[in-house]
Amino acid sequence: MSISITKKLLGATVAAGVVLSLAACGQAPADNPGADGGNGDKSDFSACIVSDAGGFDDKSFNQLSYEGTKKAADELGATFREAESNAETEYGPNIDNMVSEGCNAIVAVGFALSQATVDAAEANAETDFILVDDAGGDSKPDNVKPLLYNTAEAAFLAGYMSAGYSKTGKVGTFGGMEFPTVTIFMDGFKQGVDHYNEKNGTSVAVVGWDGTTGSFTGGFEANQSAKTVAKNIIDQGVDVLFPVGGPIYQSGLQAIKDSGKDIALIGADADLFETDPTTADFVLTSVLKAMDLSTYEAVMASAEGEFDGEAYIGTLENEGVGIAPLHEFESKVDAELVKKVAEIKQEIIDGSITVTSYLDN
Numbered sequence: 596m597s598i599s600i601t602k603k604l605l606g607a608t609v610a611a612g613v614v615l616s617l618a619a620c621g622q623a624p625a626d627n628p629g630a631d632g633g634n635g636d637k638s639d640f641s642a643c644i645v646s647d648a649g650g651f652d653d654k655s656f657n658q659l660s661y662e663g664t665k666k667a668a669d670e671l672g673a674t675f676r677e678a679e680s681n682a683e684t685e686y687g688p689n690i691d692n693m694v695s696e697g698c699n700a701i702v703a704v705g706f707a708l709s710q711a712t713v714d715a716a717e718a719n720a721e722t723d724f725i726l727v728d729d730a731g732g733d734s735k736p737d738n739v740k741p742l743l744y745n746t747a748e749a750a751f752l753a754g755y756m757s758a759g760y761s762k763t764g765k766v767g768t769f770g771g772m773e774f775p776t777v778t779i780f781m782d783g784f785k786q787g788v789d790h791y792n793e794k795n796g797t798s799v800a801v802v803g804w805d806g807t808t809g810s811f812t813g814g815f816e817a818n819q820s821a822k823t824v825a826k827n828i829i830d831q832g833v834d835v836l837f838p839v840g841g842p843i844y845q846s847g848l849q850a851i852k853d854s855g856k857d858i859a860l861i862g863a864d865a866d867l868f869e870t871d872p873t874t875a876d877f878v879l880t881s882v883l884k885a886m887d888l889s890t891y892e893a894v895m896a897s898a899e900g901e902f903d904g905e906a907y908i909g910t911l912e913n914e915g916v917g918i919a920p921l922h923e924f925e926s927k928v929d930a931e932l933v934k935k936v937a938e939i940k941q942e943i944i945d946g947s948i949t950v951t952s953y954l955d956n
Contacts, residue, residue: 640898642668643676643698644890645689647705649815649841650679654870655863656841656886660704660727663890671898680708687711694719700897702727702890706776713739723897727886728776730906737904740893744884744909746863747783747952748943749916750837752936753861753882754787756918757835758799759932760859760879767802767833769810769824769847771840775953780839780863780882781809782952790939790948802831812843821846829854835879837861848874859924866919879928881919885909908954912944 644664646657661677668675676696678689686708693701694715700723703712709729716724716736724739731739757766768784770777781804788801803810810828812821821838825847828836836858838847844862851858860867860874862881867874889907896902909915918936921928942948 638671638673638898640671640673640700641676641696641698642671642673642700642702642894642898643693643696644678644702645686645693645704645708646677646679647686647707647815648680648682649705650681651677653815653841654867655844655865656728656884657704658870659865659884659886660702660890663887664702664894666887667891667894667898671895673898683707687714690715694722699723700725700894700902702894705729706774723902725890725893725897727890735904738902740902740904741906742886742889742893742909743906743954744886744889744916745779745911745950745952745954746882746884746909746916747779747786747954748911748950749882749918750780750783751787751790751943751948751950752918752940753837753880754784754789754801755791755939756787756880756928756932756936757784757837757859757861758788758791758797759795759935760928761799761834763832763834764798765800765802765831765833766835766837767828767831768837768839769803769812769828769843770838771812771815771821771843773811777811777839778804778809779952779954780837782806783882783950784837786950802833803828812840812846815841815843817842817845819846822850825850826853829856829858833858835859835861837863837882839863844874845871848877851877862919868919868922875923878922879924880921883917883919885915885917889915910944911940 642664649657651657651661680686680689690711702725704727706729712724712726713731716739726739727742730741768781785801785804785806788799810824812824821843829850836847838844859879860877861879864884866881867878
């Protein structure tokens with residue numbers, strides 16, 4: 596399927612804040628009237644969002660989408676509704692509940708919600724659906740707008756930096772589930788490490804992903820299974836760890852602390868330094884997806900009658916993806932390495948370096 600870029604985002608700024616209590620499946624979606632609009636009149640527009648099993652307080656994927664949707668609702672003076680899914684069986688019912696509540700725009704967060712979103716869109720042509728992280732299939736209805744992110748480009752930068760930072764010559768990554776939207780991070784990360792090796796005559800190894808298969812926790816929860824996967828990778832001698840899958844970074848962080856070793860953490864989706872202060876002493880950088888901004892713009896377009904079903908793809912060029920500042924690691928990373936990463940970013944943008952991902956298909 597041909598996918599085009601339709602909007603340009605300005606950056607991947609993440610606003611930390613308190614996430615509201617979330618609705619459980621089987622109940623009416625939580626209803627939070629937005630603030631009055633600039634003209635003092637409350638909009639009759641309704642902006643709604645359904646999470647995947649990671650939940651809206653994951654400090655990452657769902658939370659960013661939540662913040663973007665809520666920001667749009669607040670600016671519009673619109674009604675805001677939310678439904679947090681606790682299991683895969685709740686995706687369809689939660690989306691259907693939003694439709695029954697009269698939502699004008701429904702944000703469905705995650706690859707796993709794709710089929711339920713498409714099914715609801717086919718049955719409800721007057722409702723706008725915003726699908727985060729999936730294209731919706733070859734027969735996607737026109738009232739579904741996919742928000743996609745070529746995070747392989749940003750992860751390439753993180754992989755190159757990690758290889759240059761590593762003292763053990765081993766860096767690691769693992770994912771939640773083997774979805775394309777997870778492995779795209781791992782693919783880019785490995786390509787970045789491989790590029791570092793090619794340019795510098797080194798042999799830094801990637802543990803946890805060989806480009807075809809690797810280590811996965813089986814879900815997106817911060818639990819013992821995720822911690823065990825992280826520990827197994829740490830035990831192989833890595834000194835950089837890149838967990839991909841919402842809250843599973845928390846298990847990775849705990850495994851790092853338990854190891855007593857000097858291991859840097861890389862965040863996925865959000866700048867963990869900003870969203871989770873407990874990572875401050877550990878996080879080297881984060882691979883960013885500007886989901887807060889792209890969901891905001893998609894909801895605003897729906898409210899303004901400018902909604903379309905063309906897919907948005909975030910890239911380094913349009914700043915829909917990127918890497919976070921080094922924060923506490925600025926003094927720990929060689930300045931020449933930082934300079935080189937900046938050069939590589941421009942080379943990816945201008946096409947001198949090709950980063951491959953499933954979005955190329």
